[in-house]
Amino acid sequence: MIPFPRSHLFGGHVKFPTDGDRMAVLPRLRLLIAAMLVSPFLLGQATTVCAQTQIAARIAETPESNPLLPALKLGQKALTSLDDVADYEAVFVKKEVVNGKLIEQKMQIRFRERPFSVRLKFIEPNEGREVLYIDGRNGNKMLVQETGLASLVGPVSLDPRGSMAMQYTLHPITQIGVKNMLNRVMDHWLAERSNESVSVKFYPNARIGQTECQVVEATHPTEGPATKPHRVRLYVDKNNGMPIRVQHVTIPSRAGEQESIIADYAYLSMKTNIGLTDKQFAIGQ
Numbered sequence: 001m002i003p004f005p006r007s008h009l010f011g012g013h014v015k016f017p018t019d020g021d022r023m024a025v026l027p028r029l030r031l032l033i034a035a036m037l038v039s040p041f042l043l044g045q046a047t048t049v050c051a052q053t054q055i056a057a058r059i060a061e062t063p064e065s066n067p068l069l070p071a072l073k074l075g076q077k078a079l080t081s082l083d084d085v086a087d088y089e090a091v092f093v094k095k096e097v098v099n100g101k102l103i104e105q106k107m108q109i110r111f112r113e114r115p116f117s118v119r120l121k122f123i124e125p126n127e128g129r130e131v132l133y134i135d136g137r138n139g140n141k142m143l144v145q146e147t148g149l150a151s152l153v154g155p156v157s158l159d160p161r162g163s164m165a166m167q168y169t170l171h172p173i174t175q176i177g178v179k180n181m182l183n184r185v186m187d188h189w190l191a192e193r194s195n196e197s198v199s200v201k202f203y204p205n206a207r208i209g210q211t212e213c214q215v216v217e218a219t220h221p222t223e224g225p226a227t228k229p230h231r232v233r234l235y236v237d238k239n240n241g242m243p244i245r246v247q248h249v250t251i252p253s254r255a256g257e258q259e260s261i262i263a264d265y266a267y268l269s270m271k272t273n274i275g276l277t278d279k280q281f282a283i284g285q
Helices: 006-010 019-060 069-080 148-153 178-191
Strands: 087-098 101-112 117-124 130-134 142-145 156-158 199-208 211-220 230-237 243-250 261-272
Touching: 019 069, 019 178, 069 178, 069 199, 069 211, 069 230, 069 243, 178 230, 178 243, 178 261, 211 243
Parallel strands: none
Antiparallel strands: 087 101, 087 261, 101 117, 117 130, 130 142, 142 156, 199 211, 211 230, 230 243, 243 261
8 A cells, every 4th residue: 555645635725633622622612512412302392393483474474354364363352372382181082984984082181391202091992002203213103001911022113104103193293282283273274374265163162171262263165176065163172272183074064964073182180280291101001
């Protein structure tokens, strides 16, 4: 091997760092390491703020005459009510039509914003089944612990967007939670602003059990490329302004016909900011 002069290798004279150079770099290196450590938190905050800013900007450009504007404003206010919610527990009732079949599930849910964490314990069907997902952990997989004899194999790791995980649901576990539920409604209504056939009604004195709600209902009477005529209802808790239920239902095509469910999500008996830790996001807890 022919020893090349360093000047030939690097195109000129090379100055190697001295101890003084190294000391000067240390403060910058510390800042870089600190930024790397907190970046997931800052990225989560930035993403949330950016999404809400975009929604606010799109609402602000909506004409006052647009029939969806009152619904959008209520949704925006409900979205703001979630700004200070770090975690919560609730009973999550979900009904969805998946591949032409109505799937009904009732679960206890624990939810934490950062890191994005979800623990589900089924009430019915499959009582006792546990599902866990924590962003950035377990290889970004969801863990499923069955009951009975199936429990002997221990937690099963699944791709949250894979066919097995998505077999009985419209949305992956990575998109669960009241904020994601509301964001989907807001995106839908924002996309429908140019549809002049949409109409909006308010029901200020509704109830879900003992919870007093105000409900806004948007009726979309025309058929779209991927949707049939439908209604979307947003339920907002009158006590705290939080969104607690969203319904998507069909519009009956003839007199006497009942509406049917497309999707129905309800977060009941919600307790917020209870200080959930990693201990509460584990199988068996």
